[in-house]
Amino acid sequence: xxxxxxxxxxxxxxxxxxxxxxxxxxxxxxxxxxxxxxxxxxxxxxxxxxxxxxxxxxxxxxxxxxxxxxxxxxxxxxxxxxx
Numbered sequence: 001x002x003x004x005x006x007x008x009x010x011x012x013x014x015x016x017x018x019x020x021x022x023x024x025x026x027x028x029x030x031x032x033x034x035x036x037x038x039x040x041x042x043x044x045x046x047x048x049x050x051x052x053x054x055x056x057x058x059x060x061x062x063x064x065x066x067x068x069x070x071x072x073x074x075x076x077x078x079x080x081x082x083x
Contacts, residue, residue, distance in 0.1 A: 009030055009031065009032055010029075010030070010031045011028070011029070011030055012027075012028070012029040012031075013026065013027075013028050013078070014026070014027045014028075015027075015053075015058055018052055022054060022055060023052050023053075023054060023081055024052065024053050024054060024055065024058060024081075025050060025051075025052060026050065026051050026052070026053050026058075026078060026080075027048070027049075027050045028048065028049050028050075029046065029047070029048045030046060030047045030048075031045065031046040032045035032046065051080040051081075052080060052081040053078060053079065053080050053081045054081050057078065057079045057080075057081070058078065060079075061076055061077065061078040061079075064076035064077065
């Protein structure tokens with residue numbers, strides 16, 4: 001077993017149009033670096049989720065994420081579309 005310094009994760013967030021009413025589809029993948037050889041869909045240490053959202057919520061998330069990267073906020077949350 002390795003230590004925490006040996007463990008890395010990769011996060012991918014894709015956002016694309018879902019319908020003509022401005023709803024967006026979000027697809028998030030989280031993969032452990034340990035399984036570099038596997039493709040992202042086959043990685044045993046991985047998780048994927050898809051959900052719907054809207055432009056205003058993505059905009060809020062982008063601002064929060066920027067603050068996380070600047071170190072002034074601990075987390076950023078992308079909320080789903082409340083149908």
